[in-house]
Amino acid sequence: MDRLSTRFAACKAQGRAALITFVTAGDPDVGATPAILEALVAGGADIIELGMPFTDPMADGPAIELANLRSLGSGTKTKHIFALAADFRARHPDTPLVLMGYANPMLIRGADWFAEQCKAAGVDGVICVDIPPEEDAEIGPALRAAGVHLIRLATPTTDAARLPAVLDGASGFLYHVSVAGITGKQSAAQANIEIAVNKLKAATKLPIAVGFGVRGPEQAAAIGRIADGVVVGSAIVDIIGSHGDAAAPFVQDFVATLRDALHIRETAA
Amino acid sequence: MTDTLSLPNSLRSQPDASGHFGAFGGRYVAETLMPLILELEKVYKTAKADPAFDAEFAELLRSYVGRPNPLYYAERLTEALRAKAQPGPNGEKRGAKIYLKREELNHTGAHKINNCIGQALLARRMGKKKVIAETGAGQHGVATATVAALFGMECKIFMGAKDVERQKPNVFRMKLLGAEVIPVHSGSSTLKDSMNDALRYWVSNVHDTFYIIGTAAGPHPYPELVRDFQSIIGKETRAQIMEAEGRLPDLLIAPVGGGSNAIGLFHPFLDDPDVAMIGVEAAGEGLDKKHAASLAGGASGILHGNRTYLLQDEDGQITEAHSISAGLDYPGIGPEHSWLHEIGRVKYMPIRDDEALTSFQTLSKLEGIIPALESAHAVAAAEQVAPTLDADKIIVVNLSGRGDKDIFTVADALGVEM
Numbered sequence: 252m253d254r255l256s257t258r259f260a261a262c263k264a265q266g267r268a269a270l271i272t273f274v275t276a277g278d279p280d281v282g283a284t285p286a287i288l289e290a291l292v293a294g295g296a297d298i299i300e301l302g303m304p305f306t307d308p309m310a311d312g313p314a315i316e317l318a319n320l321r322s323l324g325s326g327t328k329t330k331h332i333f334a335l336a337a338d339f340r341a342r343h344p345d346t347p348l349v350l351m352g353y354a355n356p357m358l359i360r361g362a363d364w365f366a367e368q369c370k371a372a373g374v375d376g377v378i379c380v381d382i383p384p385e386e387d388a389e390i391g392p393a394l395r396a397a398g399v400h401l402i403r404l405a406t407p408t409t410d411a412a413r414l415p416a417v418l419d420g421a422s423g424f425l426y427h428v429s430v431a432g433i434t435g436k437q438s439a440a441q442a443n444i445e446i447a448v449n450k451l452k453a454a455t456k457l458p459i460a461v462g463f464g465v466r467g468p469e470q471a472a473a474i475g476r477i478a479d480g481v482v483v484g485s486a487i488v489d490i491i492g493s494h495g496d497a498a499a500p501f502v503q504d505f506v507a508t509l510r511d512a513l514h515i516r517e518t519a520a
Numbered sequence: 521m522t523d524t525l526s527l528p529n530s531l532r533s534q535p536d537a538s539g540h541f542g543a544f545g546g547r548y549v550a551e552t553l554m555p556l557i558l559e560l561e562k563v564y565k566t567a568k569a570d571p572a573f574d575a576e577f578a579e580l581l582r583s584y585v586g587r588p589n590p591l592y593y594a595e596r597l598t599e600a601l602r603a604k605a606q607p608g609p610n611g612e613k614r615g616a617k618i619y620l621k622r623e624e625l626n627h628t629g630a631h632k633i634n635n636c637i638g639q640a641l642l643a644r645r646m647g648k649k650k651v652i653a654e655t656g657a658g659q660h661g662v663a664t665a666t667v668a669a670l671f672g673m674e675c676k677i678f679m680g681a682k683d684v685e686r687q688k689p690n691v692f693r694m695k696l697l698g699a700e701v702i703p704v705h706s707g708s709s710t711l712k713d714s715m716n717d718a719l720r721y722w723v724s725n726v727h728d729t730f731y732i733i734g735t736a737a738g739p740h741p742y743p744e745l746v747r748d749f750q751s752i753i754g755k756e757t758r759a760q761i762m763e764a765e766g767r768l769p770d771l772l773i774a775p776v777g778g779g780s781n782a783i784g785l786f787h788p789f790l791d792d793p794d795v796a797m798i799g800v801e802a803a804g805e806g807l808d809k810k811h812a813a814s815l816a817g818g819a820s821g822i823l824h825g826n827r828t829y830l831l832q833d834e835d836g837q838i839t840e841a842h843s844i845s846a847g848l849d850y851p852g853i854g855p856e857h858s859w860l861h862e863i864g865r866v867k868y869m870p871i872r873d874d875e876a877l878t879s880f881q882t883l884s885k886l887e888g889i890i891p892a893l894e895s896a897h898a899v900a901a902a903e904q905v906a907p908t909l910d911a912d913k914i915i916v917v918n919l920s921g922r923g924d925k926d927i928f929t930v931a932d933a934l935g936v937e938m
Binding site: 354408432437 | 546548549550
């Protein structure tokens with residue numbers, strides 16, 4: 252089994268959802284990222300989503316947009332991101348690492364180049380916000396050939412007619428974007444998330460992770476009761492925004508509260 | 521991706537079923553928007569086949585926009601350039617005849633209104649009562665605010681904070697028309713950032729909002745439908761030049777930011793091999809300095825829902841565009857232009873800020889027409905090309921907009937205090 256399946260299975264065995272945490276690579280600068288990644292793991296993150304900064308992050312709200320600008324402003328290049336990934340992989344052979352970002356930085360040197368870099372750096376999966384299934388040919392075949400998961404997104408606007416297209420070629424896990432909107436803004440009603448996740452579970456065996464608008468332990472716990480994974484991004488990125496190079500311990504404390512919250516299901520069961 | 525050689529023998533049959541123009545175009549948007557994009561495609565297909573849609577569009581263009589607008593023979597400009605032209609090797613007279621397609625005479629002062637009316641009709645078909653738009657120079661914002669008023673729709677316009685500052689009269693116009701103008705402070709605070717924020721707003725309000733994209737770019741089907749709505753420019757030009765000269769023109773010239781007025785003029789002529797075409801890109805301070813010429817100085821990439829030529833660095837980060845014309849200050853170009861560039865059907869020519877400024881004044885003084893700075897780029901290209909062509913050649917320049925909005929920018933560049 253690959254790292255993602257192994258981790259989801261391990262979390263399931265513990266009776267809890269996986270905690271998936273997002274930070275932007277190179278935020279606030281490349282030198283600060285390794286300590287932040289360590290803090291995520293030490294705090295209890297199961298899967299790390301590492302954002303590739305882009306000048307025009309159209310699907311992101313102000314928190315992650317600012318993180319992108321801080322990162323690019325401090326000189327982060329694509330080569331630094333793969334170096335950070337490879338370094339993380341050397342230190343954490345079992346923690347899944349997923350790159351998340353936009354098509355243009357991923358494809359500028361060609362999909363094959365990008366897929367090979369992912370493989371070489373030990374990246375387990377890729378989430379590309381602006382490649383819908385209709386444009387899968389741009390990146391999907393190259394990633395699959397390299398053994399890297401292409402993680403697809405389902406949203407509140409993905410209806411039953413469209414879902415098969417989204418699932419065709421999806422692997423690793425399915426990322427349910429809980430709000431029709433951008434990252435970090437409004438939160439979806441718990442009842443709506445439950446309905447959506449149940450529909451997805453009926454259609455696929457892939458683990459379902461829920462993200463967008465999950466800001467604190469209580470929400471994470473609530474979503475963790477219905478989904479296989481909970482993604483927290485903007486709330487962590489905000490901490491980095493406030494504390495800069497000194498953010499790591501604050502990040503670790505916050506992630507630990509999220510992880511503790513997910514254990515509630517275990518004790519309740 | 522379709523092999524263009526296997527298509528029916530027409531350059532006008534693009535995009536293919538997946539929305540690609542050769543290697544360009546497509547639908548690169550967040551999953552949230554995909555169902556809406558697919559619905560728009562369906563609605564547009566139905567509308568295109570519905571004579572009632574076409575009839576209503578045509579009637580609004582006639583009675584509200586003021587079409588057809590004239591094709592005007594610019595005799596004084598033609599003669600001035602002939603006076604400068606060197607005779608050919610066998611003593612032929614040089615200096616092509618220049619006609620101006622008067623899009624600046626449309627209601628709201630530019631070609632933008634054609635597209636806005638078409639898209640507002642589509643929005644109404646889809647039952648959307650709210651529209652949003654991005655704008656650079658403000659022409660598209662004014663046109664969108666205008667159709668929103670006409671159709672009784674709620675309207676929000678996203679505009680880079682820098683552009684809000686340099687296009688104050690248009691900001692005031694939009695507000696008078698009942699639109700809310702939202703200054704965008706992210707990134708470079710110009711056109712590309714206003715498009716980012718419009719997309720962010722749209723993705724959060726996709727259930728009740730229609731996005732009126734201002735140029736022949738964005739995810740499929742926008743490049744196609746904007747082109748179709750703007751093709752009225754080329755269709756009228758065809759009929760008018762046949763009436764005036766009894767033949768097709770030798771050369772078409774139009775300014776290209778996103779390129780909607782250019783594709784509107786060019787498209788009906790693409791299958792006429794004897795009609796040459798030049799799209800004029802903004803070379804800003806020069807191609808080796810700050811500019812907005814995505815074909816001359818960019819590379820293929822993905823931004824704002826389509827694959828096209830973009831100004832970008834080696835990591836695929838989008839670099840800042842610069843043009844004296846806010847309407848051309850965009851790091852990309854419509855995907856059909858990228859395709860026409862690659863197959864060589866249309867030549868693209870860079871014109872600098874200073875050249876456009878000079879032509880802005882030349883056309884004002886010689887013809888009594890103050891052109892938009894966008895259009896002044898096309899006039900500058902005509903001024904360079906016309907003297908190299910024989911005197912019996914015919915050039916049509918698309919005068920895409922009027923220059924009232926630009927007088928403050930021009931005054932500033934000329935050191936005049938207003």
